[in-house]
Amino acid sequence: MNFELTDEQRQVRDLCRDFADRELRPNARRWDARHEYPADAVRKLGELGLLGVAVPAEWGGAGMDSVSYALAMEEISRGCASTGVTMSVNNSLYCDPLLKYGTDEQKARFLAPFARGERLGCFALTEPMSGSDASEMRTTARARGDEYVIDGAKNFITNGPQADAVLLFAMTDRAKGHKGISAFLVPTETRGLTRGKPDEKVGIRASGTCSLFFEECVVPRRFRLGEEGDGFKIAMGTLDGGRIGIAAQALGIGQAAFEEARAYAKERRAFGQEIAKLQAIQFMIADMATGLDAARLLVLRAAALKDRGQRHTAESAMAKLFASEMAERVTSTALQVHGGYGYTTDFDVERHWRDSRITEIYEGTSEIQRVVIAASVLKG
Numbered sequence: 281m282n283f284e285l286t287d288e289q290r291q292v293r294d295l296c297r298d299f300a301d302r303e304l305r306p307n308a309r310r311w312d313a314r315h316e317y318p319a320d321a322v323r324k325l326g327e328l329g330l331l332g333v334a335v336p337a338e339w340g341g342a343g344m345d346s347v348s349y350a351l352a353m354e355e356i357s358r359g360c361a362s363t364g365v366t367m368s369v370n371n372s373l374y375c376d377p378l379l380k381y382g383t384d385e386q387k388a389r390f391l392a393p394f395a396r397g398e399r400l401g402c403f404a405l406t407e408p409m410s411g412s413d414a415s416e417m418r419t420t421a422r423a424r425g426d427e428y429v430i431d432g433a434k435n436f437i438t439n440g441p442q443a444d445a446v447l448l449f450a451m452t453d454r455a456k457g458h459k460g461i462s463a464f465l466v467p468t469e470t471r472g473l474t475r476g477k478p479d480e481k482v483g484i485r486a487s488g489t490c491s492l493f494f495e496e497c498v499v500p501r502r503f504r505l506g507e508e509g510d511g512f513k514i515a516m517g518t519l520d521g522g523r524i525g526i527a528a529q530a531l532g533i534g535q536a537a538f539e540e541a542r543a544y545a546k547e548r549r550a551f552g553q554e555i556a557k558l559q560a561i562q563f564m565i566a567d568m569a570t571g572l573d574a575a576r577l578l579v580l581r582a583a584a585l586k587d588r589g590q591r592h593t594a595e596s597a598m599a600k601l602f603a604s605e606m607a608e609r610v611t612s613t614a615l616q617v618h619g620g621y622g623y624t625t626d627f628d629v630e631r632h633w634r635d636s637r638i639t640e641i642y643e644g645t646s647e648i649q650r651v652v653i654a655a656s657v658l659k660g
């Protein structure tokens with residue numbers, strides 16, 4: 281089995297690591313404290329090709345593979361988890377389905393400028409009363425001549441406050457259940473679309489999240505992505521890729537906390553020696569390192585399957601489930617290594633702990649990942 285990265289994959293990882301160390305890590309604590317969206321850093325990600333990593337150059341992207349994307353997501357999230365999720369949503373949840381299902385006209389308008397980083401996309405599936413049970417959505421899109429009229433509300437929309445376009449899922453025929461869901465591209469300047477105030481969150485505070493409200497919001501028929509009724513499959517297939525991005529984000533958060541705990545353990549002295557010499561701390565370090573490596577292997581396997589064009593639903597779910605739960609454990613242990621200092625905002629480790637928590641919830645909770653994994657395992 282070959283675990284070697286290609287030269288291109290190593291280059292993108294090193295470029296992102298360097299960018300994260302220079303531009304993200306030194307600022308992430310301040311952005312978090314002020315709930316400040318890192319607009320300048322996101323613009324620079326676009327210039328580096330990191331907002332359309334796996335989109336071919338003809339549609340404005342960097343034309344790399346999913347393994348490169350996962351490596352980039354880990355490194356960027358290691359620097360700033362909020363910047364990581366902003367990047368992840370634009371790449372996996374917005375550009376990826378556009379590339380797969382968009383017409384050339386849709387790609388020219390809704391993909392290329394977003395992959396180039398000139399514009400930002402978001403993905404609107406979740407509603408106030410339908411999260412895990414995504415097919416229970418209430419938002420409707422009523423066909424009227426050559427257009428659709430959209431009514432409803434979506435919430436917890438990452439990138440919602442900044443987005444220039446929404447990939448929206450709405451019911452076109454409720455009687456058909458999940459087969460009555462369709463996908464639409466909605467520019468955020470469309471009349472009838474309004475945004476709620478940004479949500480106040482426990483972590484990833486520098487990323488934007490808000491509700492979106494649709495009231496008699498009219499889009500032309502040519503803004504529908506895929507056929508009528510394809511929406512649920514588009515959403516689920518898209519999340520198979522998105523979960524690799526979130527797993528890589530969790531990995532980056534865990535890695536950042538681990539590096540800080542390791543450095544602190546070599547500095548801090550207790551009982552006449554550096555605490556890294558104490559077996560209690562060594563066991564924590566060993567468990568953290570093992571969890572991170574195991575998660576990295578699962579993330580890279582899922583990404584490699586995606587690159588080979590193979591179904592990776594269960595593998596993505598396993599990567600996200602394991603990496604997110606590992607990240608919560610690792611960040612909590614890293615905080616413990618820091619003792620009382622870890623519980624203050626003078627150190628970054630408390631932020632990593634808060635940031636890790638959402639990776640067990642968005643793009644499908646840990647419970648939903650277990651449902652997906654069990655369905656696949658029991659089928660075999």
Ligand code: CAA
Pocket residue numbers: 365369373403405406411412413414415436437438458512513516517519520593641642643644645648651652
């Ligand atoms: N790829 C393609 N098709 C899929 C699929 C996949 N991964 N998963 C399911 N389908 C298809 C099935 O084959 C089935 O098709 P047929 O009817 O033709 O046979 C259809 O979809 C329905 O499948 P299920 O019966 O399994 O659907 P379900 O209603 O039981 O739901 C679920 C399955 C896994 C629970 C799903 O609802 C789910 O993933 N829920 C979680 C939603 C989620 O992840 N939300 C995240 C929001 S986005 C976000 O969080 C972004 C952010 O902020 C960063």
